[in-house]
Amino acid sequence: MSDALSVSPPPPAIPVVSHPDPGQRELMRRELTLGDGVQFAFAAERIAEPTQWSVHHDRHTLIVHLDGTMRRLETRIEGVGRLRAPAAAGDLWLIPAGRRYQGEARGGEIAYAELTIDPARYPGLRDTPAGGTDLAARMKHHDPLVHALAARLAQLSSESDDLAAMLCDALSQSLCLHLLREHGAAAAPSRPPREPSPRLSEPQRRRVEDYIASHLDQPIRLAALAALTGLSTHRLLIAFRASFGATPIQYVLAQRLQRVCLRLRRGDDDITTIAIGSGFSSHSHLSAVFKRQYGITPSEYRQRG
Structure with missing residues (x-):
């Protein structure tokens, strides 16, 4: 569904094409920037009139239908084909970067979640030398874990405390890694041996401990902890748990x-x-x-x- 459903053009941070209607379609929209090239949106929209959507940009797009009914839905992803079937709760559409998505729907009120992912942040999701992508396109696919993570992110999008923000970052990392493992076009055969789990060095651990101790009365972000260690947010989450026996939130x-x-x-x-x-x-x-x-x-x- 994407920002293509919104009444006003999308902000530059979420590069999705929009085709607004004159009637107030969008009932509510919340957006989160989750770091490491991932952005999230949760929206509710009225689609009583025929509604057209379009997505086409250089980021992967995941759309998860969370609630509501449609009388009619037709979707098409370039290079995959066309599907005519209304969305049910939990259905997902996965649009690889560079692919064109078009949809036309009519129904009542719906709620959906959308993630856009920068392929450069996840090596397994980067474009291939031949110009394609390692991520498989999906239409009306059901993945219970993706549904659960998207629903939890939607719930957390209304929370403003720093622990909720850290949990959102962690959940988005899990979601992206799950997409890489379960929905990669080149998944299955042999995988390279896993690298040992990273751990924080003693200087890194002390910097993190000191920073947290001196900022307990202030918002603490994963990005700030990652900057202290020189690790990406994803690597920090792994190293932190290995070193402290708990997640940053805990x-x-x-x-x-x-x-x-x-x-x-x-x-x-x-x-x-x-x-x-x-x-x-x-x-x-x-x-x-x-x-x-x-x-x-x-x-x-x-x-x-």
Whole structure:
């Protein structure tokens, strides 16, 4: 579906061709830049009138139908053919970079997710010397993992805290690697031997620990941690887990909760002040996370000494 569904032309960051209607088709749209050449959009749109879509650019495009019904849908991907069948929840369309996609639909209200991926960021998804691509085109394909990841990203797109942002980055990395493994045109035969999992060196580990400790009251991004280590976001996620035994999200959350517990025991600051000073957005945000982790609220923890 893509930005081709939007009422206004797409921003430059998401290079998708659009064909807006005069009637207010788009009901809602949220966009995320996920780093490492991946951008995400979640949208709901009204397609009561015949609607035409077109995608054609130098990035891979993944479209996942999340909800809603269509009375009619016809899609075509250059070099693959044409398909006439309405989309069901979980159906995906995968358009390799450089391929032209055209669609025409009519129905009610739909919700969908879209990822655009820069092939240069993922060696297995780069264009081949012959001018093609290693990524297979898909139409109305069902992949439960892709559906689940896209739905979770759509849910997280409304969250504004830094842990949600880090989780979005991690999920997008997983999604891209899954596409590479399961939907690569050259998948299956023999694969090169896997490289050993990277680990952070001691200097890298200390830089990461010090940075997190000094920024617990501020938003922490995967991109900033990656810059400290000189690794890509994807390599950082692997190396971080191998070195700390936890993901960055788990580690940062644990450090923030440790700071909260220490301040609850040693001081008499109000809980809102402690929450903000430990990287939580509000008293209620801290209380929800604290109770989920420990089974009691911060107030109960303080009362128990």
